[in-house]
Amino acid sequence: MNTYPAEVDVMEKNLAQGDSKRIFYLDFARGLAVFFMIMQHSMIMHERTSGEGDTLLGNLFVLLGTAPAAPVFIFIMGVFAVRSKKSVAENMIRGCKIFAFGYVLNLLRFTIPFSLASNSGEAVSLLFMVDIFQLAGLSLIFFSAFKKLAEHVFILPAFIVGILLISPYMWGLKSDWYIFDPLWGAGANTQFPIFPWGVYFLLGMYVSKHLQTQNLEEQIKKKYLMGSLILGIAGAAMYPLFPIGDYNRSGLAIHLLMMSFIFLWMVLANYFVTTLNKAGFQKLLNPIYFWSSHVTGIYIIQWVIFGWSVLLLGVHELTDYTAMIFGFVVLLVTDVLLKFTNLKRILPKL
Numbered sequence: 001m002n003t004y005p006a007e008v009d010v011m012e013k014n015l016a017q018g019d020s021k022r023i024f025y026l027d028f029a030r031g032l033a034v035f036f037m038i039m040q041h042s043m044i045m046h047e048r049t050s051g052e053g054d055t056l057l058g059n060l061f062v063l064l065g066t067a068p069a070a071p072v073f074i075f076i077m078g079v080f081a082v083r084s085k086k087s088v089a090e091n092m093i094r095g096c097k098i099f100a101f102g103y104v105l106n107l108l109r110f111t112i113p114f115s116l117a118s119n120s121g122e123a124v125s126l127l128f129m130v131d132i133f134q135l136a137g138l139s140l141i142f143f144s145a146f147k148k149l150a151e152h153v154f155i156l157p158a159f160i161v162g163i164l165l166i167s168p169y170m171w172g173l174k175s176d177w178y179i180f181d182p183l184w185g186a187g188a189n190t191q192f193p194i195f196p197w198g199v200y201f202l203l204g205m206y207v208s209k210h211l212q213t214q215n216l217e218e219q220i221k222k223k224y225l226m227g228s229l230i231l232g233i234a235g236a237a238m239y240p241l242f243p244i245g246d247y248n249r250s251g252l253a254i255h256l257l258m259m260s261f262i263f264l265w266m267v268l269a270n271y272f273v274t275t276l277n278k279a280g281f282q283k284l285l286n287p288i289y290f291w292s293s294h295v296t297g298i299y300i301i302q303w304v305i306f307g308w309s310v311l312l313l314g315v316h317e318l319t320d321y322t323a324m325i326f327g328f329v330v331l332l333v334t335d336v337l338l339k340f341t342n343l344k345r346i347l348p349k350l
Contacts, residue, residue: 024214024289025270030076031288032269033069034295035331038302040065042327045306046318055320061327066247067261070132070192071200073295075262077136078143078204079211082150091144098350099137099182103127105300109307117310125189132299134182135192139201142194146205156206160199164252167196168243191248196255203259216270224263231260287335294338297347301334 039061043051051058084091106127114123149155171193172186181187184195210220235256242251276285291298309326318326337343 022214022289023211024285025216025266025273026076026079026211027289027292028273028285029068029072029265029269030295031290031292033072034291034298035288036061036064037069037299038331038334039324039327040069041302041306042323042330043320045309045315046313046326047320047323048316048318050316051320051323057320057324061324067258068265070197071258071262072265073132074135074139074197074200075204077139078201078206079208080204081140081144081201082147082205082208083212088144088147091140094350095137095140095144097137097348098133098140101348101350102131102133102137105133105303106131109303113308113310128178128181128189130182130185130190130192132192135194135197138182138194139198143198143201143205146202150205150208156202160202160206161252163199163202164196164255167193168245168249168251170195171249186249193249196250199255200259200262203262211266215274216267221267221270224267228260228263228267231256231263235260290335290339294344296350297338297344298334300347301337301343302330305330305333 040051043058043061043065047053047055047058049055049058051062053059081091086094106129110126110129111123114120114126146156146159167184170184173184174180175186181190182193184193186193210216210223216224235253238253238256242253244251244254273285276282309330313326
């Protein structure tokens, strides 16, 4: 079962300290990623082909849940990791908590409901799924100390390229040991091994200094557009030379293309926010900002709903249109629960 993510917002509190400290285009990009994520999860869980057949809506939402979602989440996480005033030790402890809770969530969203649905075999295997919480936790554990290297021109890019080059040779090592799955697992239940997905955290740390203002400066926009172009050309040129794999385990070329998209997406997000604000559509942006600043809670709630929904809707039994409608229902219910109930007070503070 493929479960594309949604990310852990480890710097959620920073975004809630007042509008003067918010970086709205990052909120916009992450908030939209929340929407894409929920719609994709609905297709993966309930659409007849898991969103990978010939249906336009299924393919569209699965696509939107790839590059605009997980890479963007982890990238923004890296951006805010540099801004954080927490010590390396504090971030590592936080990473351990996030990593551990990933398995608690697996129990709540998959193991228990799937066991009740008389699918005990899959229920046990899904307990060990490696998803965004595991990736986010390991990124903090392994890379928090790299914060001091973010200003160096070559060190983090060298680590990024190195990780992308060696990752294909590591996938599946000690595949019979669950303990190595979060690092380089190659099984179907290992969605985001840190080799290679940790590179997006490092990329966010590296460019963080250019993403600290509420609006991107023109000079920075040009640099990101040029960077997007260079990475895009490099990725396209190297496409035949490196293992393609699948979305969860792709070679250097695919990740260069996704990095190209991220740089372009930051510029576009800044443009959309500026344009909508000038046009007087601030109220349209507010829900997106809310989703961004509560991404951890949204991620937990929507997955618990999707997991338990199999008891009523089964798995892969809906049309693409029905799955889309259910995705909107899950988004609405999650939004209401966070806004109008005390549920967010009992959610774990990760």
